[in-house]
Amino acid sequence: MNKKTQTINTYNNSATALAEKFNSLGARISDIEAVFELVAKENPKVLEIGCGNRRDAEEIVKRTNDYLGIDISEKLIELAKQKVPHAQFEVADITTFEFPKNLDIVFAFASLIHITKEEFAHVIEKMLEALNSSGVVRISLKYSSTYQEVTEKSEFGIRTYYHYSQADIEELAADFTVLQNEVHSIRGAQWLEVVLRK
Numbered sequence: 001m002n003k004k005t006q007t008i009n010t011y012n013n014s015a016t017a018l019a020e021k022f023n024s025l026g027a028r029i030s031d032i033e034a035v036f037e038l039v040a041k042e043n044p045k046v047l048e049i050g051c052g053n054r055r056d057a058e059e060i061v062k063r064t065n066d067y068l069g070i071d072i073s074e075k076l077i078e079l080a081k082q083k084v085p086h087a088q089f090e091v092a093d094i095t096t097f098e099f100p101k102n103l104d105i106v107f108a109f110a111s112l113i114h115i116t117k118e119e120f121a122h123v124i125e126k127m128l129e130a131l132n133s134s135g136v137v138r139i140s141l142k143y144s145s146t147y148q149e150v151t152e153k154s155e156f157g158i159r160t161y162y163h164y165s166q167a168d169i170e171e172l173a174a175d176f177t178v179l180q181n182e183v184h185s186i187r188g189a190q191w192l193e194v195v196l197r198k
Contacts, residue, residue, distance in 0.1 A: 003160040007114055008072055010157030015075035018156055019053035027059045028109055035105055035138045036063050044104035049094050050111020054080035061087045070097060095119045099130035106137045113142045113161045124172050131198045143183050143190040169194055
């Protein structure tokens with residue numbers, strides 16, 4: 001079994017337990033609000049990559065009715081559909097996903113942490129093509145001073161992560177205006193918080 005399949009299996013097999021953990025952390029309300037303020041458009045078209053069980057989707061759909069949440073985990077999408085039945089959710093792999101056109105906002109909270117740098121570069125290109133002029137991307141990534149692959153085993157299962165540096169973001173997002181590229185300590189872990197504008 002390859003690392004990607006192993007990671008997907010962990011999310012599917014532990015979907016309910018992981019959903020409880022995600023919900024306990026709370027939605028990223030201030031981050032979501034900040035992006036909507038940057039776009040300053042009524043009912044913007046939003047894509048959330050790695051929507052999971054809907055933790056942030058509930059807050060996003062309060063601010064727009066043009067939302068699509070995607071996740072590679074079928075079981076997490078099932079949970080999302082149960083909790084937010086009026087929102088649109090889809091099982092998809094971001095590395096092969098065909099982006100909808102005319103997007104205003106892309107959220108990727110702790111989801112692109114599971115793709116390689118090469119895959120990330122491809123996804124960034126697809127975002128650039130799909131976004132409207134002045135569209136905004138909000139990303140959170142596991143941080144390391146140098147790019148690295150890390151496989152971890154927890155009570156939920158085995159998952160492989162890719163850690164990124166600020167220099168990686170400058171390189172990968174060279175065609176965007178980088179509004180934020182900062183390291184934050186969140187619950188004892190280092191996260192790279194990124195905001196990009198087309």
